[in-house]
Amino acid sequence: GAVVSQHPSRVICKSGTSVKIECRSLDFQATTMFWYRQFPKQSLMLMATSNEGSKATYEQGVEKDKFLINHASLTLSTLTVTSAHPEDSSFYICSATPQVGTNEKLFFGSGTQLSVL
Amino acid sequence: SQKIEQNSEALNIQEGKTATLTCNYTNYSPAYLQWYRQDPGRGPVFLLLIRENEKEKRKERLKVTFDTTLKQSLFHITASQPADSATYLCALPANQAGTALIFGKGTTLSVSS
Numbered sequence: 196g197a198v199v200s201q202h203p204s205r206v207i208c209k210s211g212t213s214v215k216i217e218c219r220s221l222d223f224q225a226t227t228m229f230w231y232r233q234f235p236k237q238s239l240m241l242m243a244t245s246n247e248g249s250k251a252t253y254e255q256g257v258e259k260d261k262f263l264i265n266h267a268s269l270t271l272s273t274l275t276v277t278s279a280h281p282e283d284s285s286f287y288i289c290s291a292t293p294q295v296g297t298n299e300k301l302f303f304g305s306g307t308q309l310s311v312l
Numbered sequence: 313s314q315k316i317e318q319n320s321e322a323l324n325i326q327e328g329k330t331a332t333l334t335c336n337y338t339n340y341s342p343a344y345l346q347w348y349r350q351d352p353g354r355g356p357v358f359l360l361l362i363r364e365n366e367k368e369k370r371k372e373r374l375k376v377t378f379d380t381t382l383k384q385s386l387f388h389i390t391a392s393q394p395a396d397s398a399t400y401l402c403a404l405p406a407n408q409a410g411t412a413l414i415f416g417k418g419t420t421l422s423v424s425s
Binding site for chain 2: 303
């Protein structure tokens with residue numbers, strides 16, 4: 196099956212610093228990747244849809260200047276949490292699918308646990 | 313907007329029994345509905361997709377049903393094993409354009425031996 200690799204798996208940073216999370220599709224090309232955030236015992240919340248070669252589409256309430264998304268190639272999308280604060284501490288997960296223009300059968304990365312001190 | 317309800321936060325059953333998890337949606341009937349498994353600290357793993365014109369789908373010990381009248385999907389695991397212990401998430405398109413997927417909070421299944 197398709198593999199999505201996400202790094203790092205865990206990061207601890209000081210308040211005010213920026214953190215970059217990478218999401219790679221290892222054996223398929225992904226025109227679209229999705230970034231989710233999950234708080235403990237809560238559902239995955241879609242943050243943004245990342246489109247290769249164009250600007251990301253952000254969900255309502257997600258600050259695009261705080262959560263910078265870059266999808267420079269068909270196999271790599273990055274999420275940068277800028278000027279992180281403790282309230283940004285969460286589990287961030289990316290996903291992708293080999294199928295174009297669909298949300299069917301998403302493959303997820305293993306997630307990044309961000310802790311901001 | 314579409315909302316998903318997975319009524320049971322936790323379900324505890326004995327090994328060998330059948331686990332049945334429920335997913336209800338509140339608005340229009342989606343073109344499809346998906347079930348994922350999530351282990352602690354990991355990303356979800358796709359299990360099954362069922363389309364609106366399908367009543368039932370099976371994969372090994374898993375069975376999913378889709379009742380558009382009741383606005384409900386049931387997810388069954390037969391002959392459950394301790395290794396089936398995980399959180400199971402229901403997901404469906406957030407809107408009729410299908411441009412985003414929304415997830416339920418999940419049901420955490422614990423299978424005891």
